[in-house]
Amino acid sequence: MDIKEQIKRLKKEKNAVILAHTYQPGDIQDAADYVGDSYGLSVQASNTDADVIVFCGVRFMAETAHILSPSKKVILPAEDAGCPMADMINGDDIVKLKEKYPDYLVMCYVNSTSEIKAHSDVCCTSSNAVKIAQKLPPEKGILFVPDQHLGSYIMEQLGREMVLWDGFCPTHVRIQPEMIKQARELYPDASILIHPEAPRACRELCDQVLSTGQMVQHVKTSETMEFVIATELGLIHTLQRERPDKTYHPLFSGLLCPNMKKGSLEQIVSALEGTGGEVITLPQEIRQKAKYSLTCMLELS
Structure with a gap:
């Protein structure tokens, strides 16, 4: 059986939903039910009636999904996918x-x-x-x-x-001002989008400072047809899916997060079968206190 068909069958059997961050490999994004930024995905998961959440991202994202959906089983397929920051x-x-x-x-x-x-x-x-x-x-x-x-x-x-x-x-601090200046010369008609996790000297040289979710929305609605993307390369796959008629240039080929690239379709299958991945559990006290700070954010948003 084709692995994508296998995933579909297992999702139905387990009443599962697959979430993929925009920095994940393209084949994982294509297999996911929802693709987006970390918090948006966790909120999406809490609004579904799924019993199982397979979170294709890094550990803190799966933890956030568990905090917001403690009654659901949250699985991180790539057990060693952490976040250095x-x-x-x-x-x-x-x-x-x-x-x-x-x-x-x-x-x-x-x-x-x-x-x-x-x-x-x-x-x-x-x-x-x-x-x-x-x-x-x-x-x-x-x-x-x-x-x-x-x-x-x-x-x-x-x-x-x-x-x-x-x-x-560690990924965004690889961005240097010289890279942005060179991109201006190479792509004079392009709008340069950068993530706020990048250093200030780089942000100041770009056209828009946007989160990953904001970049997607901006590209979808902007009249601009050409962009330089100064964030993790996985986002370009997301943008190409949303607006294939537009042109995207990576700022440079080294903008890769090693932890975000640890996932695979085979790991998703193992997570759904119960033979791989990590089921996220947190002490009740930690979970409840963490939920308080997340709830405060929602109230102020």
Whole structure:
């Protein structure tokens, strides 16, 4: 049996839904029921009547799906798919940070572990980060974890001082200003889109600073027909599916997240059969506290 047909059969048997992040390999995106950014996928999963969620992404994404849908079985097909940025801060780090700044609110990027979410006052995504920060009490300081670059983007937009953890995305920090200048010369008619996880010096040279979900929406509705994409290469497959009539250029071929590329169709089959992948479970206390920071984000969005 063809592996895609096998996946369809198993999905029906298990009442399962397959979620794939836009950075996943193209064949996984094509096999998924929903493709999108991490938080949007978790919300989508919580709104389905599926009993099983197969989350093709990295660990923090599957954890978020479990936090929002504790009654569903959430499986991470690639068990070793972690996120280096999420792992750049741990529970002890954030406790010490809060002791140093006791009157500050902790604003946590959703690209973080459940432990960090549990220590936070509110979460945010790359698309709503500015909006969330703007709604926090102006008399309160903000501790932003873990991504210093998204944090600096918020500060630029609002003119608000924040204490930033020094975490970063190893993929997006490979972007250099010279690459963007070269792309301008090579593709003078293209609009350059960059993710806010990229360094400020690079963001300032681009036409739009957008989350992955915002990039998809922008490309779908924009009259522009040619784009340079300054984020993980997997997004180009998503964009080509949405608007195949447009032209997309990767900023450079090294914009690959190794963890996002660990998944395979065979791993999806194993996850659905119950012979592979990891079923995500979290301590109840951590899950409930983490859900609080996610709920606060929804209320402020």
